[in-house]
Amino acid sequence: MNDNLSNKLKTNLKKMKDVFDKTVSEEIIGRINLLNPNSKPKWGKMTVGQMLAHCSVAYEMVYTDKYPKPNFFKKIILKTFVKKVVVGYKPYPKNGRTAPQFLITNEREFQKEKSILIDYIMKTQILGENHFRNKESHSFGKLTKTEWNNLFYKHLDHHLTQFRV
Numbered sequence: 476m477n478d479n480l481s482n483k484l485k486t487n488l489k490k491m492k493d494v495f496d497k498t499v500s501e502e503i504i505g506r507i508n509l510l511n512p513n514s515k516p517k518w519g520k521m522t523v524g525q526m527l528a529h530c531s532v533a534y535e536m537v538y539t540d541k542y543p544k545p546n547f548f549k550k551i552i553l554k555t556f557v558k559k560v561v562v563g564y565k566p567y568p569k570n571g572r573t574a575p576q577f578l579i580t581n582e583r584e585f586q587k588e589k590s591i592l593i594d595y596i597m598k599t600q601i602l603g604e605n606h607f608r609n610k611e612s613h614s615f616g617k618l619t620k621t622e623w624n625n626l627f628y629k630h631l632d633h634h635l636t637q638f639r640v
Contacts, residue, residue: 491564491628495607495620500600503631504593509640512585516637518569524583526634527592532577533630534595536613542576545614558615562622567633599627 492499507527514523521529535541545553557574560567599607607623618626 494627495604506635506640514638524585524588525579527588528579528583531592553614562625
């Protein structure tokens with residue numbers, strides 16, 4: 476690809492805010508702090524506590540062994556058909572389907588889930604982009620720091636927007 480075309484493509488991509496930047500992490504946490512136990516979604520069925528727990532799943536897949544890793548065949552399917560949707564720049568659609576491990580069906584305690592999610596956001600920011608550069612993901616193989624950023628930021632922004640913050 477020639478440099479001119481490459482630069483045009485880069486310019487056309489919407490750059491997401493950088494979760495590894497302390498100011499952006501503080502902005503996200505500020506949005507979370509605007510939520511309360513009675514916050515209602517603009518769309519979808521989750522309560523605010525369920526949404527916070529749902530958002531933590533992406534981090535749990537990085538920092539815990541809570542979820543079994545997909546087998547080789549399933550990982551190929553995920554890398555081929557799902558990865559681009561999750562780590563790309565295109566926003567998630569409202570009421571889109573989610574992976575089974577992200578389904579939170581039981582009631583969750585708002586303050587506890589809020590605290591857990593904020594801790595994950597802070598841990599990720601403190602570890603920084605170098606920690607995530609070419610880090611193996613739970614489902615998609617090695618991701619670039621930009622793909623990790625998009626995975627985290629796009630998901631959080633989608634659900635915080637869902638809950639009007």
